[in-house]
C-alpha cells in the first residue's frame with residue numbers, strides 16, 4: 088500500500104498505489120496522500136501535479152468500506168476530517184492539479200478528482216457518488232464541488248441515484264475536460280502538465296488563486312482580488328521575462344521569482 092511520486096521536468100505524478108483494493112482509501116493511505124500533497128506544496132521545482140491510480144481498473148474506488156463499516160460516529164468524524172484535509176490540501180495547492188482518471192472514480196475517489204483543477208479521463212473511466220446506497224451521504228466535498236461542474240439538477244440526480252457515469256457522458260456534462268484511449272491517458276496528462284509547467288509559476292499560481300474565488304459567492308471581492316494579483320505580478324521577474332521574451336521573439340525561461 089503506497090502513494091508513489093515521480094518527478095520530471097517540473098511535473099510531479101502522484102500514483103495511488105493500492106490496486107488490490109482498487110486504490111480505496113483507508114486511514115494509512117489518506118495520511119500518506121496528505122503528507123505527499125503537503126510536501127509537494129513546498130517543492131519549488133514542481134509546477135504541475137498529476138494524480139492517478141495504479142493498475143488498469145481504478146483511479147480510486149472510494150473510502151475503504153471494510154475499514155469504515157464498524158466506525159462509531161466519533162471515529163467517522165475523525166475519518167471524515169482526514170478526507171477533508173486531503174481534498175482541501177489538493178484544492179489549496181498553488182500548483183495546478185490534473186486528475187488522470189484511469190478507471191473507477193467512486194465516492195471519495197470521485198471527490199478527490201473533483202478537488203483537482205482539471206479532470207482527464209480514459210475511455211474506461213467511470214464516475215459515481217454511490218454513498219447513499221451504503222447508507223451515508225457523500226462526505227468529502229461531493230455535494231459542494233459536483234454541482235459547480237455539472238449544475239445543481241444533474242448533481243442532485245447523480246448523488247440521489249448513485250448511478251455510474253461513463254467517460255463519454257462525463258465529457259458531455261462537463262465533469263471531465265477530455266477523454267483519451269486508456270493507453271494514451273498518462274502521456275496526454277503529462278503533455279498538458281508540461282505545457283502548464285512552461286508558463287510562469289507565479290502567474291499560474293496567481294490565476295489559480297483568483298479562479299478559486301469564482302464560486303465563493305462574492306463576485307465583487309473576486310474581481311478586486313484579481314485586480315490586486317494582476318498588479319502584483321508586475322513586481323515579479325517572471326513578468327519582466329515573459330514580456331521581454333515576447334518582444335525579443337524567444338521562448339520565455341521562467342524562474343518563479
Ligand code: DAK
Nearest residue numbers: 108109111148149150151152153163167193194195226227
Ligand atoms: N473499499 C474497500 N475495498 C474495496 C472497495 C472499497 N471502496 N472497492 C473495491 N474494493 C475491493 C474489493 O472488496 C475487492 O477486494 P477482495 O474481495 O478481492 O479482497 C477488490 O477491491 C476488487 O473489487 P471487486 O472484486 O469488487 O472488483 P469489480 O471489478 O467486480 O468491481 C467496483 C469494481 C468498483 C464496481 C466495486 O469494487 C465497488 O462497487 N466498490 C465499491 C465502490 C464504492 O461504493 N465506493 C464508495 C465508497 S464510500 C466520510 C466522508 C467520505 C466518505 C466516507 C466518510 N465522512 C465525512 C465520515 C467516503 C465514502 C466513500 O467513498
